[in-house]
Amino acid sequence: MCLIANIWAHYSQQDYSLNNHWVKTLNSELLRVLPIDARVIVEISDRPNPDLKSAYLRNNPECQYWQISPHQDLTKSTICDSMGRIDVLVYGCVNSPDQDFGKLVNDYSRWLKPNGQFIADIPNSQYWRRLVSLPLDKPQLSGVGLSLQEIRSHFNQAGLYIYEVRTKGDRTWEFNQFLERQKSANPSTVVYLKEYRAQTVAENYLVRGIKSSHPPRRLLIQTAIMAPTGCDRIRVLDPDRFSATIPGVRTFSSVRSARIIPTIPQEAKIFIWQRTIMSAGEHLSVLKRLLQENYLIIAEIDDNPLRRREYADHNYLSYRGCHGVQTSTKPLGVFLQQFNPNIAVFPNQLTEVSPPRHNYDNEKISLFFGALNREKDWEPIMASLNKVLSANSGRVLVRVVHDRQFFEALATDQKTFEPFCHYNRYLEILQNSDIALLPLTPTPVNLMKSDLKFLECAGSGVAVLASPTVYELSIQPDKTGLIYRTIREFETQLNRLINNHTLRRQIAENAYNWVKQNRLLCHHYQQRHRWYLEMCDRLPELNRQLQQRVPELFNNP
Incomplete structure (x- = not known):
């Protein structure tokens, strides 16, 4: 499902500690986007990187994870048996600055599954610190990396559709001073200042592409966490973290807040109310706004509503006032069907298991x-x-x-x-x-x-x-x-x-x-994604059902 390339910044050998910091940062970024259900991963690197492998395998211990050198011929390796079936290819070479990125993309994209991802963490050759000579606490990085335009060209030529580009870099006081100097030296810069700012602020690009001529379906999953103690991690934060590795999916959550975040074009939108006790006076206006903006509205509950009489006091608006309800057990699902016919049961799962134990024979x-x-x-x-x-x-x-x-x-x-x-x-x-x-x-x-x-x-x-x-x-x-x-x-x-x-x-x-x-989440998180898309496709029908249950949601203000 995923081919990952990483073109590291090529620091000098004497800056080994800085390279180690770079590797840790890079691993953290990659772990946020690696598909958690990959079956085969091939990591190509010129130095051992056990941390990325061990961190990933904690979430997906059944994955087959290979580590090879950049000079190894895959056609002469047992990995050759996986040609066209590799889920993830991680490429990270600190000491190979002359690698042709375009050739790399073309050569390795053929190892991908159809609709597989290509994820690249690439230094920006137009990063402002690379364009000027400034006192730095790290080596000079000029001549390293690619521009975003070059990256797009290489991806396109390899048949990869870029669906997301993340920039890594801070708009510091020094950067603003750099822009002011550029405007003074070249007044014409003002004409395209916004574009120039975007080109130069990024130290690195994290680019996510898919082996397809078509973009993945976009989906925003936004959750209002109203009961953060004890159940937010297992019911919201962990599923969100895994779902965000699916191409086209964005996740966002906020605690005790129903703030609606900006969306992007062609993006299906879901708003999830986690353990929310809704009342007409407080929530009807918010629900109306979500409906007006074409959100699919879902209630998330993992405990028996009978424990809180407030649900009944408000005629179970928490469930009647949503398009559907997701819950954690089948008995809860049966109970909730009296308030809403659209129920999905997503059992609780673990994200990882602890390392195997060996101390079973303790005296005490x-x-x-x-x-x-x-x-x-x-x-x-x-x-x-x-x-x-x-x-x-x-x-x-x-x-x-x-x-x-x-x-x-x-x-x-x-x-x-x-x-x-x-x-x-x-x-x-x-x-x-x-x-x-x-x-x-x-x-x-x-x-x-x-x-x-x-x-x-x-x-x-x-x-x-x-x-x-x-x-x-x-x-x-x-x-x-x-x-x-x-x-x-x-x-x-x-x-x-x-x-x-x-x-x-x-x-x-x-x-x-x-x-x-x-019972690891890596085997189950895609189930939520499929249900969400099915529900989004049924939104007109679900709106009609909702109007029958709670007609006041569709009354004009």
Whole structure:
């Protein structure tokens, strides 16, 4: 799907530290645009670049990632078997300034799949610091790179359609002084000052092209995040980051704001309301404006609306007032259909798994519990938990995150507590645990929850003991986890995990592999894109449905 070229700035050998900084910056830029579902990547570089490879493989561990030198003949390599099937080609050569970029593009574009991308990070030969001699804290860069016009020409000749150009460079005080000097020295510059400014401010161009004579379909996904704590990453930020690697897709999100950003021509537009409690007085005018500007309006909800009576108080406008609703579980989808017939279920997924574990045979077992608002779920098992801890005194350390009441109820001094913390810290504690408890009682709210806690544990190499509520749909008993249905079973299963390290290890490894193969976002994010485009194509029909549900949205002011 993607061919990536990178023509690095060619600094002198003595500026190795500067090159390292350049590489890190470049890797960060490329990771934002690399397609996350690539099956084969070939990286051509004159120096090892393990950071880009390892960072990418964390999101897509099943990708086949090759690293070769720029002088290697692909026709004599096993990579030749992938000709026409390579998803990503990364080209990055620091010490080959004489490479002919036009020839490179033509030679390697034939290795692309149809509709594949060609992404190039190229120094701008017209960058203002390259045009004048100024005191710099880095080597002089004159004579390096290509102009945007030259880049466009090379792409066109290779049959690549450029659909996006990003510029990297700052409009500093020094740059403004440079423009003033240019105007003074050559007054005619004023006539084309805007164009000249655009040509010279960019230090580098990040160019994205597609192997096609036609542009990709453009789509803007804009989200108003109204409940950022706890669910913004899994439901908005991670899917947005992955979706933005799809050719033609832009994503934008803002916290507790419905600001509408500028669009570009021929761009389909989606506005997503994440966990928004809508009221007629506050939201009808915003919804009307979105409709007038031809937005597809989607509600995003990953929790049972019955938990907040405000939804019902406003006659579920949050769902009735949108063209469609996206949610996280099938039971939630069934519940929401009474308010809106256009439902999409996008289950929660992980973006990555932790490195494989090797410390399964610790002398002291770490037991993990981390959740919010779970008192009624853990109260039935607390007495049994304390009984098991007493029977295994000195062998089990309990790690508690978030829930102070759970921590206080533990009848042991072998315990630690971490208050509500950053997600990375939460994962750090989880990854240093051996067993996790996932209790849920079968309440109407719980029955609509997702299996995210199990995914997090499995992706961290932690064996789980879980209730059947929610988790029996994901866990394979005695293979990827243990299920308890009674208090007696809870005691028995927990003792098994504590005392049988072979069982504990096998369950953790099985669950880890299952998540890696089935529940990583790299395998699922394209599903959202397809649904969004289908819904955009149905917009006239969806507007008629919406008018029947909420006619006041179509009344004249």
